[in-house]
Amino acid sequence: MVKAIRVHRPGGPDELHVEDVTLAPPGPGEVQIRHRAIGVNYIDIYRRTGLYPAELPYIPGHEGAGQVVAVGEGVDDFEEGDRVAYISAGLGAYSEARNISAAAVIHLPKSLSYEQGAVMMLKGLTVQYLLRRTYRVKKGTRVLVHAGAGGVGQLLCEWARALGAKVIATVGSPEKAAVAEKAGAQDVILYRDENFVERVRDISRGKLCDVVYDGVGRATFPGSLDCLAPFGLFVSFGSASGPIDAFDINLLAQKGSLFATRPTLFAHIAKRKDYEEMVEDMLHAIKRGHLTIDPPHSFPLADAAKVHAALESRQTMGSMVLIP
Incomplete structure (x- = not known):
C-alpha cells in the first residue's frame, strides 16, 4: 500500500483526499518509481x-521525479536505482510511488x-514547444507574456530574452x-492598474508584438489580439482566469490577418523521438544558462488541497512540488 491523493468527484480543493491505494508490480514496458x-x-x-x-x-x-525501484518485462533503458523524471498524459503522480510506461521517463x-x-x-x-516549435522566437522578436511571474x-x-527577443510581461502586483x-522581461505591465493593450502599444511605439503567449484565458482575451502586429500569432496555452468563450473567427481578419492556436504539450511529446529532442533542447538551454530551474517551493503531499487553493487563487509565484 502507498499513500496517494484521490479525487472521487469534480469540485474544489476539498475533493483531494489522502487515501491508501494498492500498488501492483510494474507491468511489461513499465517502471515503478518511488517519488521524491x-x-x-x-x-x-x-x-x-x-x-x-x-x-x-x-x-x-x-x-x-524519483528513483526506479522495480522494472517490468521488456524494459532495457532503466534499472533499479536510476534517478528519473517524467511527464505523462496519464494521471497518477500525486502518490508515494507509481507504475508508469518507460516511454514517458527520462x-x-x-x-x-x-x-x-x-x-x-x-x-x-x-516553454520549449512555445518558443521553439509553436513560434520560432529569435533575435528581435517582440513577445508578450501574460502572467510573467508564474512558473x-x-x-x-x-528563455525568450536569451534568444534575443524583446520581452514584455503582464503581472498582477509590484512584487x-x-x-x-x-x-x-524588459518591460512589465501591472494589468490591474494599467490598460495592457495601451501600454503594449506605447512600449512598442506602435509596432505591437509578433507573438502573444497567453496562459490566463478569459481575462486577457480578446485584448491579447489587440497587442499583435499584422500576421502575428496568438498562442493560448492555459485558462487560469477561465476558458476563452467561442469567438467569431472574423476577429482575426479585422485585427490584422492574425493567427491563433491552442497547442498542448501532450500532442508535442506524443512521439518518443520528438519527446527526446525536446528534452535534449531543454537540458541544453539549462546547461547554457538560458533556462534556470530554481528550487521550487515544497509542501507535504498531504497538503495538496492547500496548495491547490493557493494556486487557484493566483496567490503563488514560481513552481511548487509535493513531497511524499
Missing part, C-alpha cells in the same frame, strides 16, 4: 474541477535535484513585477 518530488501544475486544477474530464476516481498529477542529470526534475518537465517542455511565465521571459523583471 511531484510537480503541481494548473492542469491539475483543470482536472479537479472537471474542465478537463478524467475517469473517476483518479490520482491527479502528470509529472514527478534519466535525471545529477546536476539537477529531484525537486528541479519534478517541475522542469511540464513547465520546461511547455511558466518566468521561464518564458528568461510580481520584480519577479518578472528578474526573469528577463
Whole structure:
C-alpha cells in the first residue's frame, strides 16, 4: 500500500483526499518509481474541477521525479536505482510511488535535484514547444507574456530574452513585477492598474508584438489580439482566469490577418523521438544558462488541497512540488 491523493468527484480543493491505494508490480514496458518530488501544475486544477474530464476516481498529477525501484518485462533503458523524471498524459503522480510506461521517463542529470526534475518537465517542455516549435522566437522578436511571474511565465521571459527577443510581461502586483523583471522581461505591465493593450502599444511605439503567449484565458482575451502586429500569432496555452468563450473567427481578419492556436504539450511529446529532442533542447538551454530551474517551493503531499487553493487563487509565484 502507498499513500496517494484521490479525487472521487469534480469540485474544489476539498475533493483531494489522502487515501491508501494498492500498488501492483510494474507491468511489461513499465517502471515503478518511488517519488521524491511531484510537480503541481494548473492542469491539475483543470482536472479537479472537471474542465478537463478524467475517469473517476483518479490520482491527479502528470509529472514527478524519483528513483526506479522495480522494472517490468521488456524494459532495457532503466534499472533499479536510476534517478528519473517524467511527464505523462496519464494521471497518477500525486502518490508515494507509481507504475508508469518507460516511454514517458527520462534519466535525471545529477546536476539537477529531484525537486528541479519534478517541475522542469511540464513547465520546461511547455516553454520549449512555445518558443521553439509553436513560434520560432529569435533575435528581435517582440513577445508578450501574460502572467510573467508564474512558473511558466518566468521561464518564458528568461528563455525568450536569451534568444534575443524583446520581452514584455503582464503581472498582477509590484512584487510580481520584480519577479518578472528578474526573469528577463524588459518591460512589465501591472494589468490591474494599467490598460495592457495601451501600454503594449506605447512600449512598442506602435509596432505591437509578433507573438502573444497567453496562459490566463478569459481575462486577457480578446485584448491579447489587440497587442499583435499584422500576421502575428496568438498562442493560448492555459485558462487560469477561465476558458476563452467561442469567438467569431472574423476577429482575426479585422485585427490584422492574425493567427491563433491552442497547442498542448501532450500532442508535442506524443512521439518518443520528438519527446527526446525536446528534452535534449531543454537540458541544453539549462546547461547554457538560458533556462534556470530554481528550487521550487515544497509542501507535504498531504497538503495538496492547500496548495491547490493557493494556486487557484493566483496567490503563488514560481513552481511548487509535493513531497511524499
